[in-house]
Amino acid sequence: MEQFKGQSRLPKFAVPKRYDIRLKPDLISCKFAGSVNIDLDIVADTRFVVLNAADLSIRSGSVSFKSKDSSKVFQPSKIEIFEEDDLLVLEFSETLPIGLGVLAIEFEGILNDKMKGFYRSTYEHNGEKKNMAVTQFEPADARRCFPCWDEPACKAMFKITLDVPVELVALSNMPVIEEKVDGLLKTVSYQESPIMSTYLVAIVVGLFDYVEDHTSDGVKVRVYCQVGKANEGKFALHVAVKTLKLYEEYFAVPYPLPKLDMIAIPDFAAGAMENYGLVTYREVALLYDDQHSAAANKQRVAIVVAHELAHQWFGNLVTMEWWTHLWLNEGFATWVSYLATDNLFPEWKIWTQFLDESTEGLRLDGLEESHPIEVEVNHAREIDEIFDSISYRKGAAVIRMLQSYLGAECFQRSLASYIKRHAYSNAKTEDLWAALEEGSGEPVNKLMNSWTKQKGYPVVSVKVKDQNLEFEQSQFLSSGSHGNGQWIVPITVCFGSYDVLKNFLLETKSETLDIKEFLGSSVAKDKLSGSGSGCICDRNNGISTWIKLNVDQAGFYRVKYDEVLAARLRYAIENKYLSATDRFGILDDSFALCMARQQSLASLLTLMGAYREELEYTVLSHLITISYKIARIAADAVPELLDFIKQFFISLFQNSVERLGWQPKAGESHLDAMLRGEVLTALAVFGHDLTLVEAIRRFHAFLEDRNTPLLPPDIRKAAYVAVMQKVSVSNRWGYDSLLRVYRESDLSQEKTRILSSLATCPDPNIILELHNFLLTSEVRSQDAYLGLAVSMEGRETAWTWLKDNWEHISNTWGSGPLITRFVSAVVSPFASFEKAKEVEEFFASRSKPSIARTLKQSIERVCINAKWVESVRGEKDLAEAVKELAHRKC
Numbered sequence: 001m002e003q004f005k006g007q008s009r010l011p012k013f014a015v016p017k018r019y020d021i022r023l024k025p026d027l028i029s030c031k032f033a034g035s036v037n038i039d040l041d042i043v044a045d046t047r048f049v050v051l052n053a054a055d056l057s058i059r060s061g062s063v064s065f066k067s068k069d070s071s072k073v074f075q076p077s078k079i080e081i082f083e084e085d086d087l088l089v090l091e092f093s094e095t096l097p098i099g100l101g102v103l104a105i106e107f108e109g110i111l112n113d114k115m116k117g118f119y120r121s122t123y124e125h126n127g128e129k130k131n132m133a134v135t136q137f138e139p140a141d142a143r144r145c146f147p148c149w150d151e152p153a154c155k156a157m158f159k160i161t162l163d164v165p166v167e168l169v170a171l172s173n174m175p176v177i178e179e180k181v182d183g184l185l186k187t188v189s190y191q192e193s194p195i196m197s198t199y200l201v202a203i204v205v206g207l208f209d210y211v212e213d214h215t216s217d218g219v220k221v222r223v224y225c226q227v228g229k230a231n232e233g234k235f236a237l238h239v240a241v242k243t244l245k246l247y248e249e250y251f252a253v254p255y256p257l258p259k260l261d262m263i264a265i266p267d268f269a270a271g272a273m274e275n276y277g278l279v280t281y282r283e284v285a286l287l288y289d290d291q292h293s294a295a296a297n298k299q300r301v302a303i304v305v306a307h308e309l310a311h312q313w314f315g316n317l318v319t320m321e322w323w324t325h326l327w328l329n330e331g332f333a334t335w336v337s338y339l340a341t342d343n344l345f346p347e348w349k350i351w352t353q354f355l356d357e358s359t360e361g362l363r364l365d366g367l368e369e370s371h372p373i374e375v376e377v378n379h380a381r382e383i384d385e386i387f388d389s390i391s392y393r394k395g396a397a398v399i400r401m402l403q404s405y406l407g408a409e410c411f412q413r414s415l416a417s418y419i420k421r422h423a424y425s426n427a428k429t430e431d432l433w434a435a436l437e438e439g440s441g442e443p444v445n446k447l448m449n450s451w452t453k454q455k456g457y458p459v460v461s462v463k464v465k466d467q468n469l470e471f472e473q474s475q476f477l478s479s480g481s482h483g484n485g486q487w488i489v490p491i492t493v494c495f496g497s498y499d500v501l502k503n504f505l506l507e508t509k510s511e512t513l514d515i516k517e518f519l520g521s522s523v524a525k526d527k528l529s530g531s532g533s534g535c536i537c538d539r540n541n542g543i544s545t546w547i548k549l550n551v552d553q554a555g556f557y558r559v560k561y562d563e564v565l566a567a568r569l570r571y572a573i574e575n576k577y578l579s580a581t582d583r584f585g586i587l588d589d590s591f592a593l594c595m596a597r598q599q600s601l602a603s604l605l606t607l608m609g610a611y612r613e614e615l616e617y618t619v620l621s622h623l624i625t626i627s628y629k630i631a632r633i634a635a636d637a638v639p640e641l642l643d644f645i646k647q648f649f650i651s652l653f654q655n656s657v658e659r660l661g662w663q664p665k666a667g668e669s670h671l672d673a674m675l676r677g678e679v680l681t682a683l684a685v686f687g688h689d690l691t692l693v694e695a696i697r698r699f700h701a702f703l704e705d706r707n708t709p710l711l712p713p714d715i716r717k718a719a720y721v722a723v724m725q726k727v728s729v730s731n732r733w734g735y736d737s738l739l740r741v742y743r744e745s746d747l748s749q750e751k752t753r754i755l756s757s758l759a760t761c762p763d764p765n766i767i768l769e770l771h772n773f774l775l776t777s778e779v780r781s782q783d784a785y786l787g788l789a790v791s792m793e794g795r796e797t798a799w800t801w802l803k804d805n806w807e808h809i810s811n812t813w814g815s816g817p818l819i820t821r822f823v824s825a826v827v828s829p830f831a832s833f834e835k836a837k838e839v840e841e842f843f844a845s846r847s848k849p850s851i852a853r854t855l856k857q858s859i860e861r862v863c864i865n866a867k868w869v870e871s872v873r874g875e876k877d878l879a880e881a882v883k884e885l886a887h888r889k890c
């Protein structure tokens with residue numbers, strides 16, 4: 001038996017075809033009893049049946065074979081569990097016959113409180129605390145609910161039966177076919193599922209209300225939520241019905257199941273889970289309350305629903321062959337969720353907002369401790385950590401890059417044929433490339449291998465020389481070092497106008513492009529149209545117009561311009577010649593280059609000054625994010641300049657505040673509603689007096705009346721953050737008042753808004769109080785990490801607290817995906833080599849596979865910050881530049 005230990009994949013001498021599962025959860029004692037009959041195809045001689053099981057007590061097991069005239073039952077001579085590898089091995093004294101048999105196992109388990117496997121979540125009903133039973137199986141926790149071949153490629157059919165209390169709603173992937181009541185219990189049987197992977201099986205048992213609709217082809221769609229909150233499910237229902245239709249057309253395959261249920265679960269580790277036909281969500285990701293949810297919450301719901309529904313095809317119908325190809329699922333669902341959302345809500349300009357996703361991908365992939373999109377996975381415990389920005393965001397961004405290279409129409413056609421070809425089966429990355437290659441005639445496999453099989457991405461440096469553009473690629477690393485990766489980079493360049501465009505593949509390290517003809521045409525066009533193209537009349541450098549690479553930021557790379565080109569672009573930004581996506585890209589690249597010490601902070605700040613008249617939500621929002629990061633570095637590097645820097649940032653956002661004011665305007669856009677909240681929050685964080693005073697006035701009104709028009713949901717966070725800026729141990733009114741609001745609210749979005757606002761308090765004692773509060777039963781364990789993104793002043797306290805409570809934290813969150821948040825949130829804000837060393841030493845004896853990568857990445861970030869601080873300290877011209885910028889008015 002020992003031979004099965006330590007192997008990452010199950011041996012394949014028995015193949016499961018169909019599971020008949022019966023479960024009886026007891027919501028009072030939090031235990032469950034179960035039995036499973038698995039139709040097996042024994043394909044090779046064996047005395048062993050090896051499958052997965054974890055935290056289950058096995059009561060009995062046997063394999064039986066039936067033929068026309070006889071039947072034989074094999075009892076195992078030994079049943080053993082290898083806990084380390086989640087294996088259940090049944091050993092038989094004789095070889096099992098090749099052919100079809102039935103493996104029958106009886107077992108018992110515990111409804112755990114770890115938000116994985118078969119677990120309990122709690123809720124209140126009529127003032128009484130109750131349990132519900134929920135499953136979360138991805139990536140590898142179906143084995144905690146029933147013994148199974150728990151690998152994505154081991155697809156089978158599932159027939160589920162539940163024994164539950166009569167008064168409860170019991171849901172599974174498929175519709176109910178029969179309910180039999182027997183006293184206080186009912187036996188609910190569900191239709192057999194089509195062939196699917198174990199990680200997509202789902203069960204929910206509890207008290208719920210629902211709203212219902214159906215698609216034009218009769219698929220019944222329901223949103224289940226807490227009793228009394230059905231209205232909050234209406235928005236998600238609307239999105240779901242529309243999105244199903246859209247995907248049916250996009251993938252050219254109908255939704256594969258007869259029904260789709262979506263349900264809000266009060267305790268949920270991820271954001272949402274795409275279980276086939278029964279999608280589970282955190283409340284914040286599904287429910288929308290007209291009165292108390294913000295525009296940002298609404299957008300999130302749409303994106304999450306669109307993402308999970310995309311998986312019903314991409315993931316559920318066609319499933320990755322192994323976790324190495326997880327990115328196929330997640331990268332694709334992320335990308336296509338933007339496509340769907342854009343279709344439903346074009347006014348949200350969601351593709352511009354997509355840049356927030358790609359920049360997070362670039363940020364993580366700029367670390368030496370990043371990993372390739374296709375990553376080797378050996379052990380189940382390593383899987384959780386790859387649900388990261390590489391799989392999701394870089395994955396989505398390289399898909400966008402490819403789509404933009406191949407063209408939308410060809411891309412969609414090829415995808416539809418990929419889905420058809422691999423439906424009810426599994427696929428690898430190469431299979432997707434093959435379909436796209438066939439559909440386009442382009443060498444997709446070769447092009448994409450450079451993006452998915454190696455980590456990192458290039459920065460393309462571009463210089464003008466004698467009417468030529470010189471391009472050179474090298475690996476971008478935030479540490480400032482140069483890696484030796486090389487990519488096939490789809491380069492796009494435009495010259496002074498979006499109509500003068502050149503595309504080519506940069507396949508070598510460097511290349512030169514003769515640009516005479518492009519310059520000519522852009523100047524000519526300029527004269528013809530009479531409109532400005534940013535052409536400035538300084539012919540000395542051989543060019544007279546702006547040149548922008550990576551047009552529309554469609555490529556997953558950065559661009560470093562020489563000084564002449566950078567100055568032209570600044571001018572083009574000031575004069576509004578560039579699109580929002582390009583303005584975003586120039587800013588983002590410049591920030592990254594500054595952090596990597598390839599550009600001075602003074603020049604980054606000067607570039608930021610070109611955005612004083614910026615109106616676009618995504619660009620401004622990114623400007624705000626960057627200004628927070630700069631303020632943090634400046635606090636360590638040049639504290640004497642911090643006030644000037646803050647003053648400069650305040651002046652940057654002044655225009656927007658004046659335009660938007662505090663009070664929402666009738667009929668204003670969704671983006672303005674989101675922007676108002678973010679800009680006011682920024683002014684509060686940077687200590688703008690008028691903002692702080694007004695925020696506190698409005699907060700008072702809110703405390704008096706939770707429905708006051710003075711504090712609508714979109715500006716609540718700004719007011720909370722402002723209130724927290726003034727809180728200290730001797731002046732705790734704001735903190736106590738916010739805690740009261742937290743306790744009184746039963747809307748998750750409100751609670752999460754408060755937790756993240758509390759963390760911005762500059763008083764370390766309050767931060768300690770908050771952190772201890774996070775560990776109490778008043779904060780659901782799914783939400784605790786939200787209070788960890790602390791102010792600069794609080795980071796040392798947070799670190800000491802993390803060390804003091806590590807054992808408890810590790811026990812509570814250590815076996816799920818949330819533990820990494822604790823590490824990265826607390827460690828990454830530091831900016832000194834001493835601290836990096838201290839963190840390393842603390843974790844030397846405490847690291848484990850589930851946090852190993854995140855820990856290394858967080859420590860790398862601390863070192864990057866430390867180097868950045870040193871270089872900013874050494875910038876001679878910084879003080880002068882900062883003062884100049886701070887005093888310049890719009």
Ligand code: BES
Pocket residue numbers: 138139270271272273274303304307308311330333334384387392817
């Ligand atoms: N398949 C994931 C859920 C998941 C994440 C399971 C991690 C196991 C571990 C789901 O499709 C997903 O990606 N959810 C996202 C939301 C999405 C909109 C990016 C999430 O949970 O954040």
Ligand code: ZN
Pocket residue numbers: 274307308311329330333
């Ligand atoms: Zn997903």
